[in-house]
Amino acid sequence: MKISLRETAAKLSAAQKIIITAHTNPDGDAIGSSLGLMHFLQELGKEAQVLIDDDIPAIFDVLPGYEHIGKPEEGKIIAADLLVALDVSLDRIGSVSEVVKAPVLNIDHHITNDDAADMLYLDGTCAATAEIIYQLVKEMKGTFTKDCAMCLYTGLATDSGWFRYSNTTPATMRAGAELLAAGVEPNIISEGLERRPYESVKGLADALQHMELFHEGRVVGVFLDNATLETIESSEGLVDMIRTIEGTELAVVLKEKEKDFCRVSMRSKGLDVTKIATQFGGGGHVRAAGCAIQKPFPEAKAELLAAIRTAMEQQA
Numbered sequence: 001m002k003i004s005l006r007e008t009a010a011k012l013s014a015a016q017k018i019i020i021t022a023h024t025n026p027d028g029d030a031i032g033s034s035l036g037l038m039h040f041l042q043e044l045g046k047e048a049q050v051l052i053d054d055d056i057p058a059i060f061d062v063l064p065g066y067e068h069i070g071k072p073e074e075g076k077i078i079a080a081d082l083l084v085a086l087d088v089s090l091d092r093i094g095s096v097s098e099v100v101k102a103p104v105l106n107i108d109h110h111i112t113n114d115d116a117a118d119m120l121y122l123d124g125t126c127a128a129t130a131e132i133i134y135q136l137v138k139e140m141k142g143t144f145t146k147d148c149a150m151c152l153y154t155g156l157a158t159d160s161g162w163f164r165y166s167n168t169t170p171a172t173m174r175a176g177a178e179l180l181a182a183g184v185e186p187n188i189i190s191e192g193l194e195r196r197p198y199e200s201v202k203g204l205a206d207a208l209q210h211m212e213l214f215h216e217g218r219v220v221g222v223f224l225d226n227a228t229l230e231t232i233e234s235s236e237g238l239v240d241m242i243r244t245i246e247g248t249e250l251a252v253v254l255k256e257k258e259k260d261f262c263r264v265s266m267r268s269k270g271l272d273v274t275k276i277a278t279q280f281g282g283g284g285h286v287r288a289a290g291c292a293i294q295k296p297f298p299e300a301k302a303e304l305l306a307a308i309r310t311a312m313e314q315q316a
């Protein structure tokens with residue numbers, strides 16, 4: 001059920017013990033908005049804890065509170081007044097939904113949110129869930145501590161491509177400016193998050209050998225079957241690297257993570273890629289979306305490329 005920002009603020013005000021979660025395979029916005037909200041609620045004297053059902057990449061250790069992010073433990077039931085699920089639909093929070101016994105307040109900016117939570121506050125115009133948390137703090141007449149601001153700024157910066165993508169609005173920049181005024185050190189965040197091990201950059205170079213053009217050069221893709229993927233140390237950040245290629249409208253990366261299980265990331269310069277992702281049960285944003293295809297690699301590749309072709313023809 002959809003609720004307003006004011007109602008969302010009222011639900012948070014009324015709760016004392018609050019568990020915060022976000023999507024598995026957590027990114028800067030999932031982690032930044034979760035920790036930012038945690039710091040804010042703790043300042044209000046509430047008991048707030050972040051639980052995410054996945055490993056947290058070490059690059060996020062520059063964020064205050066990183067070391068306090070917990071993982072749900074099987075059979076260890078937690079009773080709380082509220083479970084806040086950030087940047088996600090409920091199907092992607094892993095076992096947190098089983099472990100935490102509380103009404104679910106979902107806060108998100110993905111237009112593909114399934115609206116399955118008890119309460120949902122959705123604002124697809126926000127660049128990041130962290131931008132919504134910023135608005136919530138304002139709605140609740142709160143102030144930003146440096147710790148809170150560092151985390152929210154990280155969410156804003158990462159989801160907007162460091163304030164470069166089309167989702168960057170005057171409101172995003174104003175939020176960023178106010179967080180900077182609260183003490184954010186943007187260089188600490190960017191240097192921390194952009195750290196890569198040597199093997200990872202080398203892995204990227206290996207993965208790039210598999211780059212191909214499709215559909216008259218309008219689509220660039222890297223398709224890695226499981227055997228190839230096993231030989232590559234790391235292929236994180238591949239789609240953002242290839243999307244800059246001149247003349248392309250869409251970038252796609254497909255990785256066969258396990259036999260008959262392929263993960264897909266897409267970036268576009270205008271085409272609504274959620275229309276392609278949702279055909280395969282995925283979701284995301286107009287210019288950045290993803291999905292999983294449970295098919296053998298050759299079939300997954302062919303079906304995805306066909307779906308992209310159809311979407312491009314429908315757009316024309």
Ligand SMILES: [Mn+2]
Binds near residue numbers: 109159
């Ligand atoms: Mn986000």
